[in-house]
Amino acid sequence: MPAPSEFLTYIDTHADQFINGRLTEAVKKPSISTDPNHRQDDIDMGLWIKDQLESFGLTTTAIDLGPQMNDGQTVMKGDEPLQLPYLILGRAGEDPEKKTVLVYCHYDVQPADMKDGWKYDPWTLTETSTHQLYGRGSTDDKGPLCGWLNVLEAHKNCNLDLPVNLRFCFEGMEESDSEGLDNWIIAEAKKPNHGWFAGVNCVCITDNYWLNTRSPCLTYGVRGVVAFDLNIAGPQADLHSGLFGGMVYEPMTDLVHIMSKLVAPNGRILIPNIYDGTSLQPGEKEEYEKLDWTLDDLKEITGTDVALYDDKASELMGRMRFPSLSLHGINGAYSDSGFKTVIPHSVTGKFSVRIVPPQDPKQIAKLVEDYVKQEWALLQSKGSMSITTSGEGKPWIANNQDWHFSAAAKATYEIYQTQPDLTREGGSVPVTVTFSEALGSNVSVLLLPMGRSDDGAHSTNEKIDRANFIGGSKLFGAYLYEVAAATISS
């Protein structure tokens, strides 16, 4: 069932107000969750959204997630515990005849400063002559969040009933590891009948991007990650390389040898059995060949040809479908641009493995740790080695042919006149996994992006295109109507 034409017309005719009013207001608030000095701005941003939801008739709750913690200690700001921003919940509709859709966005943003190279003030939404809307949070994730508010406003002002019951879950700590969110979701979902999540049929996460700058997509998978700290320690303090070079085992030498055994220059991970269970099914490669993407899309971003493979499908599978291992750097070694005659006494290699279903972070951590211990033993070096994980996230994959994806694909076609690409994210979107696990296999989860691949989330000059902001607002509405019309099946 397509969205009513009044709705679509309302979005089009109010585009300027949505941009110059709502999105401009939202971008103006520096809700930087990583900076305690901006915590009040972050909290204010949440309360502003709560007001908006109430003005459209929704029931809201501001969940107090308690104080921010660090290594088991309460983080203080001055004499007071630093409070986490509220989790803003909104409910519209309790009709048992309708499906119930849970929507997730976040209202916090990354830091931004003119001196980092912004073309325009990052807190003043600025539209260019080619209709890019520049500003911090424009695409990550205030644009999508405002898109949902646009949908609510249109329905209220057009006197349209919403076709589904809606549950909004808007968090203010996404850029800071979503502190507090997972625990709340898991605890709530464990209540009888899933507590606040009672009746939810599907989850729509609007916090990722198209695969390119041209075509809409639906996202049905994310890679997981396991991050490692590989420490090698020798002498009790740094030594002078003139006085001690040639006398002592050097931790940097050992570390570089072990790091070179992790991954080959051609991208192949060298850890035995790390690809177990990830082999391709017949016809799977062809799915990647269908996606609207070329090696030139990559070259545009990397600025030079550094592709590992000559063919598009292998490149896309390298990003989405297979594990990868990246070496990020070394802590404790000399890292400046000059020269220092130092033998660092203790160095920690930083690397991470991106994983895919059916891999589990704990299983991969053990594989990697066992292998590194074995390689360390082969070095026959003195000193000591330890390897620990410093973070992990599970991979996730959904059935991209279920009723929910079909409904979202229909809605996409209605708005963009094209079938959406079906993509997997190379990065981790941990809340996806949390919702998926907490709400169980009867609840279908998908990611429905608004912005484009070149929007520059987290970077300087973050933008969203006017076409995506307005088209995305229409898509969100259309999606609700197609979900309402669909027959639930797996």
Add this chain to the structure above:
Amino acid sequence: MPAPSEFLTYIDTHADQFINGRLTEAVKKPSISTDPNHRQDDIDMGLWIKDQLESFGLTTTAIDLGPQMNDGQTVMKGDEPLQLPYLILGRAGEDPEKKTVLVYCHYDVQPADMKDGWKYDPWTLTETSTHQLYGRGSTDDKGPLCGWLNVLEAHKNCNLDLPVNLRFCFEGMEESDSEGLDNWIIAEAKKPNHGWFAGVNCVCITDNYWLNTRSPCLTYGVRGVVAFDLNIAGPQADLHSGLFGGMVYEPMTDLVHIMSKLVAPNGRILIPNIYDGTSLQPGEKEEYEKLDWTLDDLKEITGTDVALYDDKASELMGRMRFPSLSLHGINGAYSDSGFKTVIPHSVTGKFSVRIVPPQDPKQIAKLVEDYVKQEWALLQSKGSMSITTSGEGKPWIANNQDWHFSAAAKATYEIYQTQPDLTREGGSVPVTVTFSEALGSNVSVLLLPMGRSDDGAHSTNEKIDRANFIGGSKLFGAYLYEVAAATISS
């Protein structure tokens, strides 16, 4: 000819004044050459020494070495060029019947700050109950410099003629690559009859340390060094490892692979032909077995057993006699203690090779560069690689059996009642090579250290032992008498 007893007695009876007066005064001046804000202190320190030399009747010159330069540009401090500290020259005696001894020290120091962990104010010389004298520059190199002033004072106040003509060359930029010094030495030495260096028979450099904490030594060799920057660049900007890991060649992977091909964990350099010309002569190993040093001396400094070899001679030869290669770190990669999902786009490995006679920095640079280029080609990676040298110093070795070393050994025996160890430095002391080359093979150069191996030059809690400061002052005087009495021969 031993030093006259009046001289030795004067040093002993004036020990407290030398410490509480001269050395305390010298340490009080923060003549930090690396910090432009302390340039005037550095200059003042030089002029204070000039005054002292004049008070003992020496003819002095303060050589203006011009403004400090950086990459061909004059370094400015405010609106003014930053002047280099003076090279302070002193002459005592013009007697053609006497030998002429050139003495080198430096009067500038490394930075020091209580917050780095000093037990006492680094600018207030502090004597402990066990007679260590703590303070920045106490051993590097104000202690030895003051030792020479003590010798001059004793001779003046005892009405003793100096047994040799003396030439003092005191610089104020040693901790900043001796900027300006080499050019001046080379230009002066090229003048007819070697200019200011006319008549010099031998050079005594007092700017290094005993091999241990127990026994005096004479130093007859230094290793050279060639430092390298190995850059690998790929994408034009850093990439997110979630979004691009598995799609692109990663510069860190390539760099770690090449760095692992430079040196083995057991310290063996893996570059073909790098040991050419350095093999041991018959009986040479036995010379190292004679030195007063044990594996426990190393363990005391490193705090744990990280020795590459089980035997003392191999360890000492690893430090002094053979080349070594140390990996210092990586510029451009992640280097903090946390975790960042980054694929660094351009990384520069920092490493250096210590070299020994007859190796030449240029020849070693070519060996290393050719090898790295070959290893890079084998990787078959995309992106680009470049390798450049960022510093070099020649190695040096003297005939430790010539008249000059024999005289210094005799003087050492007179003061310490033991034969000195004959050592080579693992580090570079570039001015040694400069004097040796500029003054030619007829001029014998040696290093005559005052302090001990645990003095902590460049570190927090730098100290010199009272016994070394006073014993060293006597040794310097005794050395002059033995040089005066010796018959020049090679």
